Amino acid sequence: MRTALCNAIGIDLPIIQAPIGSACSPSLIAGVADAGALGMLAASWLAPAELRSTIRAIQSLSSRAFGVNLVLNRPQHHRLEVALEEGVQVFSFAWGDLRGDAKRVHSAGGFVFGSAGSVEQARRAVEAGADAVVAQGWEAGGHVLGDVALSVLLPAVCDAVGPVPVVAAGGIADGRGLVAALALGGQAIWMGTRFLAATEAQVDPLYQDRIIAASDTGTAHATIFDGGWPDAPHRVLRTPVVQAWDTMGRPARPDRPREGEIIALAPDGQPVRIYDDTIPVAGTTGDLGALAMYAGQSSALVHGVAPASALVAKIMREAEDTMARLRADWGSGGAREIGQGPSRLP
Ligand SMILES: Cc1cc2nc3c(=O)[nH]c(=O)nc-3n(C[C@H](O)[C@H](O)[C@H](O)COP(=O)(O)O)c2cc1C
Secondary structure (H helix, E strand, O other): OOOHHHHHHOOOOOEEEOOOHHHOOHHHHHHHHHOOOEEEEEOOOOOHHHHHHHHHHHHHHOOOOEEEEEEOOOOOHHHHHHHHHOOOOEEEEEOOOOHHHHHHHHHOOOEEEEEEOOHHHHHHHHHOOOOEEEEEOOOOOEEOOOOOOHHHHHHHHHHHHOOOOEEEEOOOOOHHHHHHHHHOOOOEEEEOHHHHOEOOOOEOHHHHHHHHHOOOOOEEEEOOOOEOOOOOOEEEEOOHHHHHHHHOOOOOOOOOOOOOOEEEEOOOOOEEEOOEOOOOEOOOEEOHHHOOOEOOHHHHHOOOOEOHHHHHHHHHHHHHHHHHHHHHHHHOOOOOOOOOOOOOOO
C-alpha cells in the first residue's frame, strides 16, 4: 500500500502521525518513523534551542525521515531555519499564508504539506506552493480549520487540486479508516487522537484514559480555550468545564465561570489558567481534568494505549483485512450477502 506520496517523502506506509502539540516526544516520532510511517514534530511553541535539541534527539533514535509542523499564526522563520539547518526535509504548515515559508523549503530541496478545511483553502495552499494538501475534516481533534465533514471534504479537495496528493485528517483511527480514505482519493491518513493514546505520547495518563472512555458524542466543537490562541475553533473532550460552558449558552470572555482562575502548573512551573490552550502534558500538576483536552470524534474508535510502532502495524493489518473482506464480498458477484448480521430479506 505504497502511494505516490509515500515515494515522494520516503516512507513505506501511507500513515502520518499528525502534529499533536506538546504531546509530541522524540520517542513518539522515532517510533512512528521506524515503523515505516511519517512522524511529525509540532514545533510551533518550542524555543529555537529546544527545537534544535529535540530534532537531534529524534535523529539519535531513528535514521528515518520525519517532518516538522509550524502553525503560521505567528512568524516562524527562526524555527524554520533551525529545522532546515538540522537537515529536516519535510514540513507542514497550517493556519496562515505559507507562500514565503514554502519557497524557503523548496530552495532547500524540501517538501511542503499545507493544511485546509475547505476546497477554497486547499486551492490557496496549492497556489502558495504546497506539494500536498492535508484535508482536515471538522471531526478532527485540536484546532479545526473548517466545518466540512471529511467524507465530503476529501473527495472534493481531490477533485479540486488533483494531481496534487491529498492526505485525510480527522476521524480516522483504524485500518477501515485508512481504506476509506484511499477509496475517497486520499494518499495517506493523518492521525492525531489515535497517537495521543500511544505509549510514547508526552501526556498525563488521565488524558489518555478520558480519550479511551469517550463515546462518539464525547467531544465538542468549541471556542472555549482561547487563552494563548484566540479566534480559532477547536475540538475538545466534553469535560465538566466544557459541559458547564455549553449549558450556559457558550458565553464569551469575561462572562465564563471561574474566568482567569489558575488551575494548574506546567512542568516548567508556569501557571495555567482555566481557559488556556494548554493540555495536560506529562509533569503538569493541579486540576488536570479541567484543562483543555483536544481530541477528535475518532476518540470513539480508540480503545487502549499501545506503542506507536504497534499502532502502525495494527492499522496496516486492519486495512489488509478490510481489503480482503471487500474483495471477497465484491468478487462474489452478488452470491454473498455483503455486511455482517442477519439478512433483512424475507
Ligand atoms: C492535542 C492536539 C494537538 C494538535 N496540535 C497541532 C499542531 O500543533 N499543529 C497542527 O497543524 N495541528 C495540530 N493538531 C491537529 C492535528 O494535526 C490533526 O489535524 C487532527 O488531530 C486530526 O484529527 P484526529 O484527531 O481525529 O486524528 C492537533 C490535534 C490535537 C488532538
